[in-house]
Amino acid sequence: EPEVTQTPSHQVTQMGQEVILRCVPISNHLYFYWYRQILGQKVEFLVSFYNNEISEKSEIFDDQFSVERPDGSNFTLKIRSTKLEDSAMYFCASRSQTTLSYNEQFFGPGTRLTVL
Amino acid sequence: KQEVTQIPAALSVPEGENLVLNCSFTDSAIYNLQWFRQDPGKGLTSLLLIQSSQREQTSGRLNASLDKSSGRSTLYIAASQPGDSATYLCAVGGGYNKLIFGAGTRLAVHP
Numbered sequence: 001e002p003e004v005t006q007t008p009s010h011q012v013t014q015m016g017q018e019v020i021l022r023c024v025p026i027s028n029h030l031y032f033y034w035y036r037q038i039l040g041q042k043v044e045f046l047v048s049f050y051n052n053e054i055s056e057k058s059e060i061f062d063d064q065f066s067v068e069r070p071d072g073s074n075f076t077l078k079i080r081s082t083k084l085e086d087s088a089m090y091f092c093a094s095r096s097q098t099t100l101s102y103n104e105q106f107f108g109p110g111t112r113l114t115v116l
Numbered sequence: 117k118q119e120v121t122q123i124p125a126a127l128s129v130p131e132g133e134n135l136v137l138n139c140s141f142t143d144s145a146i147y148n149l150q151w152f153r154q155d156p157g158k159g160l161t162s163l164l165l166i167q168s169s170q171r172e173q174t175s176g177r178l179n180a181s182l183d184k185s186s187g188r189s190t191l192y193i194a195a196s197q198p199g200d201s202a203t204y205l206c207a208v209g210g211g212y213n214k215l216i217f218g219a220g221t222r223l224a225v226h227p
Contacts, residue, residue, distance in 0.1 A: 031213065043160070043205065043217040056214055091159060095213065103148050103167075103213050109159040 002026045004108035006092050012114045013082055021077045021111045023092030032075045033093040033105065034067065036060070043091065049075065082115045089113075118143045122206055122218035129196055129225055137191040137221045139206030144184045148209040151180050151191050153202045154220065160205065164191070196225045 005024045013019050025032050034046040047057045049067055066078045075094075079086055089112050093105040119142045129135055139149070148167050152160040164173045164180040166189070172181040179192040193200060203222045207215035 033214065035215070042219050043207070043215075045214045045216065048214055058214075093215075103209060104150065104162060104165040105209075105213070105215060106162060107152075107160040112157075 004092055004094055004106050006090075006108040006111050008111060009109065010112045010114070012116065015084060015115055016081050019079050019082055019113065021079075021090050021092075021113070023075045023077075023108055024073050025075055025092065025094030026096070026106060027073070029094035029096045029106075031055075031095045031097070032067075032069070033095075034077045035091045035093065035107075036088040037091065037110075038085075038088045046077075046090075079113075082113075084115050087113055087115045118146075118208060118210060118216045120206060120208055120216050120218035122204075122221050124221060125219065126222040127224070129223075131196060131198060131225055131227050133196050133225075134192070134194050135196055135223075137193070137204050137206075137223070139189040139191070139218055141187045141189075141208045141216075143210075144187050146184065146208045146210060147213055149180075149182055149189050150207045150209065150215065151178075151189075152205040152207065154205055155202050163204075193223075196223075198225050198227055201225050 007022045032049040037043045047061045048055045064080045089110045091110045092108045095105045121140050123138045150165045151163045166173050166182040177194040182189045203220040205220045206218045
């Protein structure tokens with residue numbers, strides 16, 4: 001069964017460093033999302049992406065964050081200068097517009113980001 | 117601003133019990149509602165999706181209902197098993213289908 005994959009599963013970085021989190025959405029999906037979950041807190045929406053541009057972003061998604069679909073399969077989240085409070089689990093999700101359940105989102109296993 | 121609340125925050129039941137998890141949301145203008153399961157330290161597994169025009173969805177021992185006008189959804193789990201132990205998350209879909217999540221109900225089913 002097709003699934004969303006994410007790499008790495010765990011990333012440790014020093015404060016101020018740049019990190020890139022990678023996702024491979026399900027191949028025929030058209031809408032892509034990033035969410036994050038700080039330990040013990042709710043899952044929070046960061047950004048949605050469609051047709052090679054951001055369709056919506058949250059207040060969390062400031063100019064330190066960027067997303068890109070560099071080729072036909074990958075979807076990346078970049079944090080330019082990490083802060084301690086960026087430590088969280090980051091989830092990628094995708095959805096299709098071509099199936100009956102077109103707005104069901106499928107999530108990847110997450111990348112745990114630890115900023116020291 | 118959409119707010120999603122889940123009650124109870126935690127639940128512990130003996131194996132075999134039928135149980136109901138509750139989700140409420142403040143803005144009834146939703147596109148859909150999705151229930152997820154999350155195991156500790158893991159990703160989100162989609163359980164059921166209810167479109168805004170639907171009243172309920174069923175998958176195996178799970179049944180989810182939606183009452184948009186009152187801003188409520190319930191997840192019914194029949195004949196609970198220890199393997200059902202996890203956190204159950206409710207999420208409502210809004211514009212561009214971004215999901216707004218509740219804090220979850222942590223379920224423990226003991227043998």
